[in-house]
Each structure stands twice: as structure tokens, then as C-alpha cells.
Amino acid sequence: MINNLIFSLNTVAPLFIVLFLGYALKKRGFLSDGFVTSGNKLVFYVALPASIFQSIHSAEISGFIDWGFALFAVFASVAGFIAIWAISALFIKDKPMLGAFVGGAFRGNFAFLGMPLLINLAGDAGAARAAIILAIVIPVYNVCTVLVLTACSGTGRKIGFLTIFLPIVKNPVIIAIIAAIVLQALGINLPFILSRSVGYSANMATALALICIGAGISFQGFDEKFKYALVASLIKVIALPVAFVITGYLIGFRDYDLAALMILGGIPSAIAGYAMAVQMGSDGYIAGTIVVLSTLLSAFSLTVFIYVMRVTGLI
Numbered sequence: 001m002i003n004n005l006i007f008s009l010n011t012v013a014p015l016f017i018v019l020f021l022g023y024a025l026k027k028r029g030f031l032s033d034g035f036v037t038s039g040n041k042l043v044f045y046v047a048l049p050a051s052i053f054q055s056i057h058s059a060e061i062s063g064f065i066d067w068g069f070a071l072f073a074v075f076a077s078v079a080g081f082i083a084i085w086a087i088s089a090l091f092i093k094d095k096p097m098l099g100a101f102v103g104g105a106f107r108g109n110f111a112f113l114g115m116p117l118l119i120n121l122a123g124d125a126g127a128a129r130a131a132i133i134l135a136i137v138i139p140v141y142n143v144c145t146v147l148v149l150t151a152c153s154g155t156g157r158k159i160g161f162l163t164i165f166l167p168i169v170k171n172p173v174i175i176a177i178i179a180a181i182v183l184q185a186l187g188i189n190l191p192f193i194l195s196r197s198v199g200y201s202a203n204m205a206t207a208l209a210l211i212c213i214g215a216g217i218s219f220q221g222f223d224e225k226f227k228y229a230l231v232a233s234l235i236k237v238i239a240l241p242v243a244f245v246i247t248g249y250l251i252g253f254r255d256y257d258l259a260a261l262m263i264l265g266g267i268p269s270a271i272a273g274y275a276m277a278v279q280m281g282s283d284g285y286i287a288g289t290i291v292v293l294s295t296l297l298s299a300f301s302l303t304v305f306i307y308v309m310r311v312t313g314l315i
Helices: 003-027 031-056 066-087 093-106 110-151 161-169 174-185 193-201 206-214 228-252 256-266 273-279 284-311
Strands: none
Touching: 003 110, 003 206, 003 284, 031 110, 031 161, 031 174, 031 206, 066 093, 066 110, 066 228, 066 256, 093 110, 093 206, 093 228, 093 273, 093 284, 110 206, 110 256, 161 206, 161 228, 161 256, 193 206, 228 256, 273 284
């Protein structure tokens, strides 16, 4: 029991310690808003693609994509998205609030937080599953987020093909994944200088991403909308991972596949989702508060989930 608890804490706590270090540094004035903005861009456009490229390029291509896992993860994600939207629409009539609620309760920060957590938990096996999720599942998340924010927008935007798919095609993570798969399949190795440079860039991804996430957290206070943000946060960090794991287990997934599904469902809401919600006319207070609450709650929920799954032999 104690060993499983220590394992769970060792997996989750270091990530959140660095995350809250970023929050503390921002509060103390060590980090500026400009640093956070530039740091997020550096992670998204350089460090994270380098990390993904390195993981995939060094893996066995034959074992890279488990289509059964990938298809189930997509199905579970879309089903969760539809269920959240359909049920919440019965209770939330204000469209900008509804869009922020659904986006916050559905979209998690997998690239910046879920991937390092999964690698901490499962090593190379976790990296392989993280690459599958980033390559196949996260683009689906992006499409769903754009759909709900556009449909519930307060700006009167229309849903168009380019609005949904152009950002996915231009996504540097997707480009890195495709490049790594092609080079690996052709048996082409990078020259030592390039390989070492990619490695250096990849090494800064996790720490910088976590610091920027923490520094970007802000809380706008309590009002009558707070209860909606709390419900969305509980859906994000408890209801979704439980649903993903139970359904995955019944279908036949075991071990680190279940861990990957739990993390996919249970990671906190993405700060990028907040920025997108504001840009597209959704309720900024709801979106921002969901980010804060889900981040705080997930530090405990993820630890508990990993502990329970270890004790019960699921991982």
C-alpha cells in the first residue's frame, strides 16, 4: 500500500510542483506576461515538436500505432464530447456560457501536461501511447472544440472547413509527427549535429511548459457562475477519466492502455482552450475558472486514480 502511494506521488507530484513554481514565480514578479506568452510559443513551436519527433523517430515504427487503442480513444473522446454538450445544453441556455462550459469540461492539456505525466508513469510505453494520442486523438479534440465554440459563439461566426482544419494542418506537433514517421519508415537518421540539437530542444519541453502553465493561471473571483465552472471541472477530472477507464476495461484494454485513457480524460482543462474561448466570443470567466479549478483538483485526483489503479492491479 505504502509503495503504491509513494509511486503515485512520485509520478504526479514533481509535475505539479514545477507547475505551481511557475505560479509562485509569476506572483513574485520573476516572470512577466511577455515571458509566459513567449514561453508558450517556444514550447508549442519548438520544444514540444522536438520532443515528439525524438520519441517517434527513435521508436520501432511497427509498434508505433495501435489502431485498436487509437480508434477507441477517438470514439470515447467524441462520445464524451457529445454527452457533455447534450446534457449541459438542457441546463445552460446562455450560449457563450455553454460553449465555455463544454470546451472546459472536455478539452485537456495533454500536450503540455498529459504527455510528461504518461511518460513519468510508463516510460517508453507511455511515450508510444502519448504519440498516438497526439497524432490521432488531439486533432479530433481540436475539431470538437472549434465546433462547440463556433456554434455557441457570441460573435455570430459560421463554421467553415478552413476554420476547423487549417489550424490542424499547420500544427507544428502534427508536422513533427509526420516528419518523424516518414524518416523512420525510410530508415533515415539525422546527422549527429541535428540529432543533438533536437535533443537539447526536446529536453526543455516539460519544465518550460509546466512553468508557463503555472504562470498563466489566474483566478477572477467568485460569482453566480462559479458553480458552473466547478461542475465542469469535476466532469473534467473525475467523470471523464472514470468513464474512459471503465469502458476501456469492459472492452478489454489493460495495463498502460488504461493509464493512458485515464490521463487523457483526467488532465486539467487547457489554458489554450481559455484563450480560444475568449477569442471566439465565449464566456471568459467560466473558461478561466475551469482552468484554475481543474488544475487544483487534478493534482489530487490524478494521484488517487494512479494509486487506485496500482492497488487494484490495473497498471
